[in-house]
Amino acid sequence: MTYKILWAPLRWTDDHHIEHESAGDQCEAVLAASLEEITQDQWLSCDAIVSLTDVPERYRSQAKNCKIFVTPKVGYDNIDIKAWAAAGIPVCNVPDYGTMEVADHAIAMYLSLVRGITYHSRELQKAPDDNWLPIRYKPTRRLSTSTFGIVGLGRIGMATALRAKAFGMDVCFFDPHVENGRDKALGVRRVDDLQYLFSQCDAVSIHVPLSRETDKLINAEVLASSKPNLMLINTARGPVIDLDALYHALKTDQLQAAALDVLPEEKPVDKSHPLLRAWSAQESWIDHRLLLTPHSAFYSTESMYDMRFLGGQGAAQFLTKGVLRNCVNSEYLTG
Structure with missing residues (x-):
């Protein structure tokens, strides 16, 4: 079985080899430059979502098969972690990239x-x-x-x-x-x-x-x-x-x-x-x-690689091995 990890939206404009590498052998990275270009079928079929920003409810409600949301950064104050928890979806961050x-x-x-x-x-x-x-x-x-x-x-x-x-x-x-x-x-x-x-x-x-x-x-x-x-x-x-x-x-x-x-x-x-x-x-x-300085403390070539790779890897490990790391809304999840 191949799991689908939806990156929505992508900030980076290179060949996205990092996102594909992070998915591993059992997952597929599905890439989108904007929320608007994601099809209803892509929302419905995705097993995980990776995003620096939150996904509005009108899109989130379409992701009925989504099992995990990962924001590939330390801060998650711009993510409605309670809304994701209400849908039964854990939200994870990447606290160690920078x-x-x-x-x-x-x-x-x-x-x-x-x-x-x-x-x-x-x-x-x-x-x-x-x-x-x-x-x-x-x-x-x-x-x-x-x-x-x-x-x-x-x-x-x-x-x-x-x-x-x-x-x-x-x-x-x-x-x-x-x-x-x-x-x-x-x-x-x-x-x-x-x-x-x-x-x-x-x-x-x-x-x-x-x-x-x-x-x-x-x-x-x-x-x-x-x-x-x-x-x-x-x-x-x-x-x-x-x-x-x-x-x-x-x-x-x-x-x-x-x-x-x-x-x-x-x-x-x-x-x-x-x-x-x-x-x-x-x-x-x-x-x-x-x-x-312009919110640049986190930045280096290495940290940007880690941000992207660890974000996708976190989603892939949960989907393929059931390993949940750095969950930030566990107190709101039930069951």
Whole structure:
């Protein structure tokens, strides 16, 4: 028997050999560039669906033979996991495709801020001779004397912690959902209060999923407790940080700097927000204090391969072996 794995819709425009390889010998990858081009027969005959975005109910209701839905990425806040569960279909993610890349990116953002790398590059472009002076960048500090805080000690949080430790930093974390003992295994310190974490750290890196609990988790109250000259890094999800509160914290010097790979609104970016407007206009108070990258922390050639291959493989393993990994809606499934 050959199972059919429907990729709908596909983001990539190459020859899709990765999707075909991931299906293995007992499954067939059925590829579609858009939802609209998928026929009713393809919806009806598919055994699994792999998609970065959710499938609207008008299409989902046609997939009567579907046994699993896989979103080949870490975040699943854009997937209606309860609706899939109501149809008896498990939803799985791919949490491990970009772990190293995101951790690398978080540390790289901190290094760029604390060592003034982007600052010096830009200043030297303006006047190489006049600005050949390292002492002009005041936030520079020795890494081994820094305390590095992590909010969320999951896969990426742990990878980031190990990288920070490798630089000799004192690492502590806040995560009420992590079991006791993980701190001992990693050689890091546990902190039970988020505001206390901010009050003790020179840098804080965010590594939590987006949920009702974490939406605007980093708010004005938390930021007001920051240690002087704290640098904040977010490679998780944009809405985890209250952007209005971040603007105020930077404007009033509660924070030294922030590095954001994600924003509450992306594509289109809310360019009218005061923080982004000030950054875009290169207002003096924010100059060299806000570092932005375009949701690129996860990206590498290797991670893109893993995203695609592991997504298809996860569906194929469930269909052919009954192996269900990384199910994110199990609490809503019945029976």
